[in-house]
Structures are given as structure tokens and as C-alpha cells.
Amino acid sequence: MKFNQSATEKAETVNHEGAKAYAMTPALELYSAVATTMLSDISYESAFHRLARIRTLVRKVSPTFVAQLALYAREQLYLRSAPVVLIGELAKHHHGDSLISRTVARVVQRPDEITELLAYYQLTNNRQETKKLGRLSKQLQKGLRIAFNKFDEYQFAKYNRAAQVKLRDALFLVHPKAKDEAQQVIFDRIVTNTLQPPYTWENELSSLGKQPFADEAAKKTAFRNKWEELVASGRLGYMATLRNLRNMLDAEVSVATIQRVCDLLGDAAAVDRAKQLPFRFLAAYREIKSVKSGHVAMLNDALETALQLSVANLRGFTAETRVVIACDVSGSMQVSVSARSKVRLYDIGLLLGMLLQSKCKNVLCGLFGDTWKTVNLPGRNVLANVEELYRREGEVGYSTNGYLVIDDLINRNYIADKVMLFTDTQLWDSRTNNMSQDNTIEAKWAAYKQLAPNASLYLFDLAGHKNVPLQVESNDVYLLAGWSDKVFDVLQALEDGESALSKIEAISL
Template identity: 30%
Template sequence: MSRFNTATARPVGSGPIHTESTPSTLTHEGAPGYARDTKSALFLLAVSNMAGEDTYYEKAGDRDARYADLVHAAALEDPKWTARFLAWLRSEANMRSAPLVGACEFVRARLTAQRRRRGANRAVIASVLQRADEPGELLAYWTSRYGRAIPKPVKRGVADAVLRLYDERSLSKWDSAGRGFRFGDVLNLVHPTPRADWQGDLFRYALDRRHGNAEEIPESLTVLRQRGDMLSWPVEQRRALFANDVVASSVLRTAGMTWESVAGWLQGPLDARVWEALIPSMGYMALLRNLRNFDEAGVSDQVAASVSARLADPGQVARSRQFPFRFLSAYEAAPSLRWGHALDQALQASLAQLPALPGRSLILIDTSASMTGTSLSARSKVTPAKAAAVFGVALAAKGVDVDLRGFASGEFVHTVPRGGSVIREVDRFLSRIGEVGHGTDIAGAVRRSYNGHDRVVIVSDMQTMTGGVDTAVPGHVPVYGFNLGGYRAAAMATVGNRHEFGGLTDATFRMVPLLEAGRNADWPF
């Protein structure tokens, strides 16, 4: 009798997330929990961590302290890996607060341990600063945590970013009295050497403006001069500009006027004419955020069609780096149905890298209280359950033979029709939350739902009440846990055919075909 050469024999690849093989701790719901190594724990926490935000099981302070400790450990154990990870976290993963905090803690740990590889700390700081408001954000974090004595690598890294990011338009958009660190404060602290005459003029003007001494805008700063001239117009002249939307659009673009600044400049509501002049120069995220405003102002169907075309364009979706759940949020916020098809196309484009899973797949989406009881951030209405549903329904829509279940204390069956709208199916799935209780029984859901499938995908915060997730299906069947919580304890050991991913984009699902082909899947950076 053959022991190894059986019909179910297949090569096994290993994923990058590693745990111990036997449980040494407990999940937040009391099941046996598996500790992860430093890199695995840091990756899963960082890709789900909105700094300063409470989650269902963890207070913000505890979560942020755990993140800082993990960065410290990784920065000393493998600084090259950690540097690559933090740069990826800000760029491809499109996180903002976590990489800024991580870069500061990376430098802090290495300076404390007297690890001073030339230029490494400076490069990490510069790599996570990709928007002009972020140098001030990073300095505000450092000084609030470690005081006003700012180390040279931090200053030099911030200075490198300032030279890349500070221009007339960024000064107009991000430099305001409401910020603790204005452009002038950053310049005073890091002393960057301007790369061109116009940038030197900009730096001097930003410093003068910060201290109330800006009497005249230099000739070289044409955008700021145009903007300054427009601020002197009487309100009647400002409104009259929009008699011709083509002219208005050109004038506003030349002056670097964003929709936010126009709203204050007009000293009144933005009507359809104003929006129609602004829309051609608005960025992708600004369009996505303002669909309700477009409807309420009554922009024309012709202009709405142009907005829809931009929203649905796969190239613009990719360049925008929006999280997939953002399109669901926009769909929920917009009162008009005229955006629905474009947002559905945009959502599917944002999930273009989700694999079409061959064979039979079981997909389980967690609808328990911990997935629905809190939002991803205080400024968002998106719950982990919504983010989970986006991925689960999209996988079901793309797969050939997929059984989709929602689960908590029990399970419900959800059928996704071929060719249907992913956004509508997500909406319909979410309306069923609460049907099967509010506990988290992952192992039970797997055991009760498994019926000879080729793989099992679990989208959850992985904090289960019951053990045995590892053994709920035969060992040759791959089980993929898509972790949206990043909590300390894993619900299953990631050995053999048991794997764990994390994050709010589709990038990590690229690992599935590699793992099933028996090849090892490395970090996505």
C-alpha cells in the first residue's frame, strides 16, 4: 500500500508568514493561538494598522506600542528587509500613518543601539514621505514622542523629501495655520538647500509667510502670484468667472486652486457651473469623494459621463492606488444611480490581480461582531466586514466553481451570479449580516461547509472561539487565511498547506497560484 504516492500528493510551497508549530497563547476569543515570528507579525499588523485607531479587541495605545516594538526588533534583526518593507508600505500598499511611524521607530531603534550604517536611516525617512504634508506629519510624530531634539538622519531624510515635494501648488494646498508644523517650521528645522532659484524663492516666502512677514510674492512664483491676485477680487467678480466654464477651468488651474480652496474663495455654495469648471482639473480621489456633491449641485449628464469615464478607466484606477473598498463607500454615499456602473467597473479594475481560482473553492467571509462592531478608522464608515465582503464576493465572481458563505456562529449560503455587479452583490451580502449570530467559529464554519473543495479561503480577523482550524479539512487541501486584523495570535499554524495573507489590496492573492504550483511565495516587495 502506497503511503506517499497517492492521488492527493502534490508539492507544497511555503508562504512568507510563519508561526510556531504548536500553540503557546490564546486568540482574543479564547481559542489556542500561535505566535508569529517578528517579520510575520510586523507585516500583518502594519498592513491593517491605522495608527492611533482603536480596533474591536485592541486599544489604540496598545496596538501602536506593539507596532513600535515590532519595528524596533525588525530594524535590528534585518534592517535591509525592514527598509524595503517600509518603502513598500507607503508606496504599493498605499498606507500613510503606519510607514511614517515605522520610519521614525526604525531610526530610533538603530540610533539607540548605535547602529549607524551610513545613509541607511536617512534613506528610510525619505522613502516614506510621498506627499507634501507628510514632512510636517513625521516631525510632529517624532517631537510628540521623543521631544524636539531631532537626530541628523531624520533631518536629512526630511530635507531630501522637502526638495522633492515642496512647490507652489503644494504650498497652496497644504500650508495652513491649522497645522502644528507649517512649511516654514519644517524648513527652519531641516535647512534644505534649494535645487533651483525658484525653489529658493519659495522657501524664503514660506518662511516669511510663517512669521507674518510676507509682504510681496516673488516674481518667480507665478502660480502663487496669480492666486494672490484672485484673492483680492470682489465676490461678484469671483462668481462672474464661472460664466464660461472653459475659461474658469483654465484660470483656476493656473492659480493652483483646488476644489477645497474654491469653496472658501467663493464664500458660498458650489453650484453646477462651479463644479463643471473644477471637474477637468480634479484628481481621481477628489472625484470619488465628491459624487454626492455633484448630484446635489445638479451637474449635467454630459459632465457626469466624463467623470464616469475617468472613474472606470483601468489605468486611472491603477494610478490612483485606491483601496477596493473605497469604491463601495462611494457607491453607498452617492444618491444617484448614474455612477453605479462606473464604480462597479472601477472596483473590478482595482481587483484585477485576483486570480481566477481553478477547480472548486470554498470562500468564508467573517460577519461576526468583531468584524462589524468598529470601522477601519474614526473617519470612515467602512467596517472590516465590508472590506472582507469586497474580496470574498470578487473572488466568487471570478472563480469557476465557488461556494461563498458568510459565517459567525453559523453560516449562510450566498450565491453570486456569473456576470453580475460585484458592488450590488457586496451590498446584498452585507444586508445579511446578523443572520447567523455574532460569534466567531472559524473551525466549525470550515467543517460544516467543506465538501470536497480544492481549497478554502477565510477572510476574517482570525480571532476565533474554537480551535482546530488546521485540522478542519484534510491536510492536502490548502487553507488560506486572509487576515484583516493583524492581532497578536494566529488562529492556525502556517505550516504545510496552511497559509496566511494580509492587507487591503489584491496584491497578496498573487501568492495563491505560486503556492499551489509548489513554489515558494516571497514577500510582495
């Protein structure tokens, strides 16, 4: 079955700015909503309403597609909350076969996802009685039993948190069968809460912080030694290393330690295992840029290398392919991806745009808001390019006049092959208050196709709202969604004549 077929009824609607827009098919809307959320408030939509919309959409598509999307979100987009929601809703509405258990067993990749899934199951089924998790779905229970067998004592101890649903509760509910005597010992320790404390940077630093020191100098020396020990031990994970670059610089660790960190960041195998979203490298880059240390340059180079390694399979275009990359810097893009993150949708658009630019030979890139402005940047040093664009975003204002990108191409008689907009898709004409149907991206694209009949327009949806400014899968207009470099796999599928959902539909269950 193809889920991305054009709707038989072209449902016209309006977007959040009151401009003309089009509704998506349920499957495409669900994909867009899931690929662009950490279930935090964003412009135009609260986390509560995003969750409610995902729940409604799940019931409008095939259970198989929901399972495939959950696996795609967890295994390829590296999201955690959205797959939990999809599985919880699937368990609520779908019964009778092993689809749920097989999907759960793959989606759960950390011990705390067992308890997260149980907590969500309790929430979505409105359990209020004393035994809130009684009458657990048999297939959910079966999948969680398999998941319990994935983890060792270190992993269980690391994620054994004092939450509403604890690992101990999950063990009693799921009744997993230990695969051997050693695992049975671990299960018994979960029950008695006697798991061996894990060696983690959090525990090590917390323990050190509780010790008395003669003076501030002694304390600083102790923390410097501890960071050097953590790095030398090889047990400081890749993401933990990214998160703590500033702490290491502040502790004034040795140049040998910094070199070890750089070696880890730039190790291709380590990058592949870490499976970090591209914006994690940007967050680390920004965190250290103001630190007064001679080691910042080394770390910046390592982060650029790591980012390039993380997208090593990103395919660009030939020297003959003329590409236009336009990044939306409107006010609605100035919102963080989650409550705890400093990275905004705007940052992700710039980063994905610059990643794509680095793979293209003939590219025109720029920013749009009130106006559209092209910016010439080198192909190398993606993170530095993002910072340069970030510095210049105020030059174009904060509206969403995306039609100006196409209008400029028409006025200059510029024949592009690929026009790519990184946006929240809530495009409108701020100059005439939405009253003119001439100043819409739909009208401008129709006019541009007369000039460049072979051109394609790609909307990289970074916010997952339920409408788009022009009909997709029509007149060479395509929608892609997400914050991961995997969005470029979807681009390649479209280039190969497949649909935007082909990568999801191809997932075996």
C-alpha cells in the same frame, strides 16, 4: 534571510475570546499589524496599544525588514500613518548608514508627510524641551532634504497646514538645497508664508460659500455651476471625485458633467495613477445609493468598472480549482477602519471576498457567525454582491464559529482545493464556551486534510491581532494580511511556493 520561517518553539496562547491560539513570528506579526491599521481603535485593541505593539516589534526584527515593510506599506498598500511610525522607530534605534535616508526619500510622497514624520520623531523620542526637534537624526534629515525637492508650489501650498510642526519649521530644521532658482523662490515663500493659494475644490467651494446670494435658488445655481466648472477644469483629482459624487448629484449638475465624471472614473490610466484602496469605491457606491437622481445608475456602472480596473492584475483560478470563500460577519468585525470612515472590517472582508469570487470559475461563497451559510451570487458586479451580502449578514448571527465552514465541507464530503477565510482571526466556539477542543478550526482542518489532502487554508487577516487560531506555514495553512488588493499578490507568491513575506523581502533599498 527568510523572516517567515516556522518558529522553533510553537508558542501556544489564547486569543481575545479565550480560545486556543498561536503566536506569530515577530516579522509576520509586524507585517500583520502594519497592513491592517490606520492607527484607530478596533475591537480588542486601541490605537495606543497597536502603536505600542508595533514599536516593540520593530526592535525584534532586522532594520532592513523594517525599511522594506515601510516601503511596502506606502508604495503598495497606500498607507500613510504606519510607514511614518516605522521610519520614526527606525531612526530612533538604527544609526550609522544610509538605510534611513534612502527609505525616507521614498516613503515621503506628500509634503505633509515631511511634517508628520518630524512630529512623530518628536513624539517617539519624548522631546519636551523648548527645541523639541533639536538633535535631529542626520540620516532622517538627509532623507527629508531629498524629499523637499520632490514637490512644486501647488503641492506645498495644498498641504501647508497650521499644525504643531509646520512646513516652515521643517524647512528650517532640514535645510534643503534648492535644485534651481525657481525652487528657491518656493522655499522663500514657505518661509514668508506667501505661497500662492492652490486651486482646490475645498478652496473654491469655501470661497463661494462666503459670498452673498439673493435667494436659495441663486445659491444652488452658483454651486451647480462651480461643480461643473471644477469637473470641466480637469483639476478635480480622482479621490476628490470619488468623495464628492453625492455633492454633485445634490447640486443637480448636468448630464454632460456626469458623463465626464464617469469617463474619469472608468479611465484605466486615471485609475492606475489614483492608487485607491478597493474600499474607497465601496464607500462612494454606498454614499450615492439613496440619492434620488436618474444619474445614480450611470455612476454605479462607472464605479464597478473602476473597481475592476483597479484589480485588473488580480489572478484567479482555473475552472478545475474548487474555491471556498467564507466571510466573517462577527461582532468584532463591525468596527470602522478609522474614526472618519463608515467602512468596517466586515465590509472589507466582503469586498475582498467578492473580488476574488469574480476571478474564480468554480467557487462556493458564504457568511459565518453563529452559523455558516452559503450564498449564491453572480460573478459580475462586485459592489452589488457586497451589498447583497451586507443585507444578509444578520442571517448567520454575530459569533465567530469559523470551524463550521470546515465542518460543513466534511459533512458534505466537499473536496475543495482552496479554503479562504476573510476574518479578524479571533475564532472560537460560542456553542460550548471554548471548552471543546473538537470544535476548533485547528481540529476540523486536521480532519479535513484526511478527506482532502491537497487542500490549502488561507486566513486573510483583516485586523492584525497578535495571534492566529492554528499554526501557519504548517499543514498547508497560510496567513495573508491587509485591506488592499495587494493581498492577492501575496496569495500568488504563496501559490508559487514563496513565503507570505516574499513580496516585502524582495523590495530593493
